[in-house]
Amino acid sequence: MTNHSIIEKRLLEALPAELVKFSEPIKQYTYTKLGGEADIFVTPKDANQLQTVLQLAKQYETPVTLIGNGSNLIVKDEGIQGITINLNKMDSIKTDGQTIYAQAGAKIIDVSRHALESRLSGLEFACGIPGTVGGALYMNAGAYGGQISDVLKSATVMTEEGELLNLKSEDLELSYRKSIISEKKYIVLEAEFILQPAEYEAIKEVMDKNTFLRESKQPLEYPSCGSVFKRPQGHYTGKLVQDCGLQGYRIGGAEVSTKHAGFIVNVDNATAKDYIDLIHHVQKTVKERYSVDLEREVVIIGRDSKEK
Numbered sequence: 001m002t003n004h005s006i007i008e009k010r011l012l013e014a015l016p017a018e019l020v021k022f023s024e025p026i027k028q029y030t031y032t033k034l035g036g037e038a039d040i041f042v043t044p045k046d047a048n049q050l051q052t053v054l055q056l057a058k059q060y061e062t063p064v065t066l067i068g069n070g071s072n073l074i075v076k077d078e079g080i081q082g083i084t085i086n087l088n089k090m091d092s093i094k095t096d097g098q099t100i101y102a103q104a105g106a107k108i109i110d111v112s113r114h115a116l117e118s119r120l121s122g123l124e125f126a127c128g129i130p131g132t133v134g135g136a137l138y139m140n141a142g143a144y145g146g147q148i149s150d151v152l153k154s155a156t157v158m159t160e161e162g163e164l165l166n167l168k169s170e171d172l173e174l175s176y177r178k179s180i181i182s183e184k185k186y187i188v189l190e191a192e193f194i195l196q197p198a199e200y201e202a203i204k205e206v207m208d209k210n211t212f213l214r215e216s217k218q219p220l221e222y223p224s225c226g227s228v229f230k231r232p233q234g235h236y237t238g239k240l241v242q243d244c245g246l247q248g249y250r251i252g253g254a255e256v257s258t259k260h261a262g263f264i265v266n267v268d269n270a271t272a273k274d275y276i277d278l279i280h281h282v283q284k285t286v287k288e289r290y291s292v293d294l295e296r297e298v299v300i301i302g303r304d305s306k307e308k
């Protein structure tokens, strides 16, 4: 028996069968609606089950990949090797005074709405960000002048070895669309947000304004992964891409959005290769024209074709 088939068997012994899937098509979990299959796809319901998965992965030398709501991801066409973990079943949100505790699989949009219902201000910026709490901490998600680091007090994470750590916000070294979560290979389990009491109408007004701006500026009618690139110092990505005449430029089914030049949209059954080739084309064109390096914000995961 290969390590691959042993781990499949051991996972099915350790977890309820409905939490473990094999050759799972990943496009249903990504906002770009593309990507190959996950060899093994696991949705643990609690920290103990997650610990079991990590221990088995270590024992059988199987790589582990984490996905949240797939809104900042491009999964390669060749799929994801080993075990893909998704925490969508760990999604509780609770309020205690000015504090909101949200599990990693909760949608940050739902946490933002929960804050509104609890008359707590601070998460209005997040009302249209389509990721999970885990994904939002991973990249210190932000919009309209706010970001996760403004409101995060602490986070519970699990290490690769299955150890639980409670970290202060500072320990995660959150900066512009960056944290140490990827470097340390932490898995975020829960976040503690500290918010400020405010009037329902005042919070709602800011959320409505943010929603209006988002809907009027972003190509939400197409699958995408949001802003593809980080904002380079002293420039605006959208303007650079626009000034290079790249809006509407297509490779296969992937197109630089005509509505927002910082977005690449899936207009016609794009493959991950189309997307990645288009990202490289935009980076190369902007570099040649303006000597500016566009750093990718979107995360690319999956095996290379030679690994298949």
Ligand SMILES: Cc1cc2nc3c(=O)[nH]c(=O)nc-3n(C[C@H](O)[C@H](O)[C@H](O)COP(=O)(O)OP(=O)(O)OC[C@H]3O[C@@H](n4cnc5c(N)ncnc54)[C@H](O)[C@@H]3O)c2cc1C
Residues within 6 Å of the ligand: 031, 065, 066, 067, 068, 069, 070, 071, 072, 073, 087, 104, 105, 128, 129, 130, 131, 132, 133, 134, 135, 136, 137, 138, 139, 140, 141, 142, 143, 181, 186, 187, 188, 189, 218, 220, 224, 225, 226, 227, 299
């Ligand atoms: C239409 C649209 C609009 C967007 N607008 C914004 C915006 O205004 N501001 C903004 O910041 N972003 C925006 N995004 C990008 C995206 O929503 C955010 O980056 C979000 O935080 C990603 O969360 P996710 O759960 O979808 O993560 P995924 O895309 O699933 O994963 C992204 C990375 O996070 C890691 N990750 C996910 N969960 C965990 C966890 N529990 N522990 C550790 N690592 C984890 C993954 O391993 C991966 O490396 C937008 C995206 C779209 C499609």
